[in-house]
Amino acid sequence: MNYNRIILVGRLTKDPDVRTTASGVPVTTFRIAVDRPQSSEARQQGTPKETDFIDIVTWRNQAEYAANYLTKGKLILVE
Numbered sequence: 001m002n003y004n005r006i007i008l009v010g011r012l013t014k015d016p017d018v019r020t021t022a023s024g025v026p027v028t029t030f031r032i033a034v035d036r037p038q039s040s041e042a043r044q045q046g047t048p049k050e051t052d053f054i055d056i057v058t059w060r061n062q063a064e065y066a067a068n069y070l071t072k073g074k075l076i077l078v079e
Contacts, residue, residue, distance in 0.1 A: 005079070006079070007079050008032060008054060008077070008078045008079075009034065009075070009076070009077045010032035010034035010054065010075070010076065010078075011032060011033050011073055011074065011076075012030055012031070012033075012070055012071065012072050012074050012076065013030075013031045013032065013033050013053065013072065014030070014031065014072050015030075015070070015071055015072050016028045016030040016066045016070050017030065018063065018067040025060060026059070026067070027057065027063050028058045028062075028063035028064075028066040028067050029055065029057050029058075030055075030056055030066065030070065031056070032053070032056060032076065032078065033051050033052075034051065034052045034054060035049050035050070035051050036049070036050040036051065036052060054078075
């Protein structure tokens with residue numbers, strides 16, 4: 001079996017949005033801003049940083065945790 005593993009480190013762009021499905025399952029959505037790595041040459045030349053914005057969806061216990069503990073600007077790691 002082949003799979004890819006992704007680890008993202010970034011800051012929340014706004015507070016998580018919490019909702020519940022019709023069957024009562026909690027769902028939280030939020031977006032993180034992840035800076036792309038730069039080479040030392042690009043930094044020396046003053047090249048502006050590039051940032052990717054990634055949407056994240058969590059369910060059940062993870063959704064409740066995100067809703068209770070995550071806030072705008074908080075640095076998080078998502079695997």
